[in-house]
Amino acid sequence: MSNVKSLKLIIFAVIVLFVSLPFVVQSNIEGTEKRSDRIMIQLGPELSDEEMPAVGFLHDRHTEALDGNCTVCHMDQEGTLVFKFKRTDEPASLELYHDGCISCHDEKKAEKLATGPLAAECRACHTGEPAAGSSWAAVNFDRSLHYIHEKSEPITSKDPSDPNNCSACHHQYIEETKETFFAKGKEESCLYCHKSEKTNDIRSIREASHDSCVACHQTFQAQEIAAGPVSCEGCHEPDRQDEFKAVEDVPRLERSQPDVIAITGWKEGSTDTAAFMDGVAFNHMAHEGAVDSCRTCHHSSLKSCRDCHTTDGGGAEGGFVSLAQAMHKIDSTRSCVGCHYEAVQSPDCAGCHAMMPVQDKKDDQSCKTCHALSPETVSGSDAEAMVQKTIMERTENYTKVPRDKIPEIVEIGILSNEYKPSIFPHRKVVEAIFERVEDSAMANVFHTDQAGLCMGCHHNSPKTLDPPSCASCHSVNGSGAEDGIPGLQAAYHGQCIGCHQEMEIESLPATDCTKCHEVKK
Numbered sequence: 001m002s003n004v005k006s007l008k009l010i011i012f013a014v015i016v017l018f019v020s021l022p023f024v025v026q027s028n029i030e031g032t033e034k035r036s037d038r039i040m041i042q043l044g045p046e047l048s049d050e051e052m053p054a055v056g057f058l059h060d061r062h063t064e065a066l067d068g069n070c071t072v073c074h075m076d077q078e079g080t081l082v083f084k085f086k087r088t089d090e091p092a093s094l095e096l097y098h099d100g101c102i103s104c105h106d107e108k109k110a111e112k113l114a115t116g117p118l119a120a121e122c123r124a125c126h127t128g129e130p131a132a133g134s135s136w137a138a139v140n141f142d143r144s145l146h147y148i149h150e151k152s153e154p155i156t157s158k159d160p161s162d163p164n165n166c167s168a169c170h171h172q173y174i175e176e177t178k179e180t181f182f183a184k185g186k187e188e189s190c191l192y193c194h195k196s197e198k199t200n201d202i203r204s205i206r207e208a209s210h211d212s213c214v215a216c217h218q219t220f221q222a223q224e225i226a227a228g229p230v231s232c233e234g235c236h237e238p239d240r241q242d243e244f245k246a247v248e249d250v251p252r253l254e255r256s257q258p259d260v261i262a263i264t265g266w267k268e269g270s271t272d273t274a275a276f277m278d279g280v281a282f283n284h285m286a287h288e289g290a291v292d293s294c295r296t297c298h299h300s301s302l303k304s305c306r307d308c309h310t311t312d313g314g315g316a317e318g319g320f321v322s323l324a325q326a327m328h329k330i331d332s333t334r335s336c337v338g339c340h341y342e343a344v345q346s347p348d349c350a351g352c353h354a355m356m357p358v359q360d361k362k363d364d365q366s367c368k369t370c371h372a373l374s375p376e377t378v379s380g381s382d383a384e385a386m387v388q389k390t391i392m393e394r395t396e397n398y399t400k401v402p403r404d405k406i407p408e409i410v411e412i413g414i415l416s417n418e419y420k421p422s423i424f425p426h427r428k429v430v431e432a433i434f435e436r437v438e439d440s441a442m443a444n445v446f447h448t449d450q451a452g453l454c455m456g457c458h459h460n461s462p463k464t465l466d467p468p469s470c471a472s473c474h475s476v477n478g479s480g481a482e483d484g485i486p487g488l489q490a491a492y493h494g495q496c497i498g499c500h501q502e503m504e505i506e507s508l509p510a511t512d513c514t515k516c517h518e519v520k521k
């Protein structure tokens with residue numbers, strides 16, 4: 001009998017262990033210190049299979065212990081620190097790390113200072129795991145940061161004849177001679193060549209950034225010139241990134257880019273255009289001001305979209321994504337439609353758009369908002385002027401609704417029973433929506449007139465200033481189970497409360513019925 005009880009206790013203990021284990025593990029993970037300076041030191045797969053596990057290393061902790069003296073670990077080459085441990089270009093070795101790290105720990109111990117593990121404590125370093133959780137965040141080198149560097153007086157051009165300092169960072173690469181040179185007007189993002197990993201003898205973006213950006217900051221600091229961060233957390237800790245200086249009104253970056261452009265599927269000068277949609281009049285300058293950097297759209301190079309994304313299904317250079325997919329894929333922020341869809345999730349737009357079904361294909365009129373350039377329009381010598389004219393007409397034709405055509409108050413009382421009818425401040429709400437839309441350049445393009453905005457609430461009815469009542473479609477007594485159309489009570493609450501929540505209107509909480517309905521006495 002006692003054996004049976006013991007067995008039950010063991011089974012119970014195992015069950016408790018398995019149930020509680022995820023919470024214990026989660027608790028440990030959440031309690032782990034998060035840092036942006038963690039590095040894994042792994043000498044490489046070419047070494048013996050019997051090599052000890054990788055070392056989890058905290059860079060900033062060691063920098064602080066050395067009072068910021070980087071030369072203890074990094075060598076100087078032509079006045080610039082080399083971001084390799086105790087070497088310039090030689091391969092790493094086990095002896096190099098052991099002699100360098102452990103000897104330093106021994107020296108600190110001899111000085112009776114806090115130090116790291118010693119020679120007999122191999123597993124204290126070789127854990128194979130990071131020394132802390134990660135809070136590391138990539139630096140978003142946006143238009144503001146670029147402008148600050150572009151206008152920095154200490155950053156000078158490598159080409160004395162160039163009045164700008166673009167050549168201090170931007171360069172082209174000659175494969176045959178392994179040399180770099182500056183090509184004015186062909187500056188591109190560092191990431192277009194320097195990928196996340198080293199490729200074809202081109203340094204990774206991490207290595208290139210440290211060798212260029214951090215080294216430049218260190219050089220200026222040594223000269224007592226104000227400069228950017230040199231520590232890991234100074235660049236990669238989210239809280240520290242929030243402290244970066246930001247220029248709000250960044251002037252346009254000039255790189256001989258067009259102000260406006262016609263985006264077409266057909267090639268320039270082609271007469272075979274019948275199989276293509278009309279072209280799109282694209283306001284390039286306006287979109288530049290709406291994004292952080294050129295890479296938001298030009299993600300692989302600054303070439304035209306059509307150079308990589310072809311109309312016949314796309315090639316390898318464009319990731320086998322066709323031009324149509326690149327422009328219309330709704331679940332990709334790289335595409336025009338996807339980017340616009342993300343924009344309408346903002347509180348100013350979501351009150352209406354969150355209630356609408358997501359459609360990959362819109363109606364013909366919606367397509368014509370963008371596709372308004374016929375082949376004849378963009379084939380002449382005045383093509384650029386015609387594109388500019390089309391762009392201007394988008395907002396010039398926007399028509400407003402006279403205020404006396406908007407009912408000031410609407411009484412909603414068809415369902416009143418326990419509560420008095422709801423007195424809806426119709427004109428006040430409508431004018432607030434009009435105001436939000438007018439503040440958005442994108443909304444002004446796609447909403448051709450104010451009357452169309454009424455359809456956000458009066459959906460599935462013709463665009464008119466005298467729409468049918470809600471009860472025309474939503475049954476007063478029905479639940480909507482049969483035809484899928486919600487009953488009137490559900491429609492009112494879903495539309496009104498949903499809009500308030502999406503537009504973040506905190507003055508009217510969804511749970512406070514009396515804000516809209518006064519209780520009958």
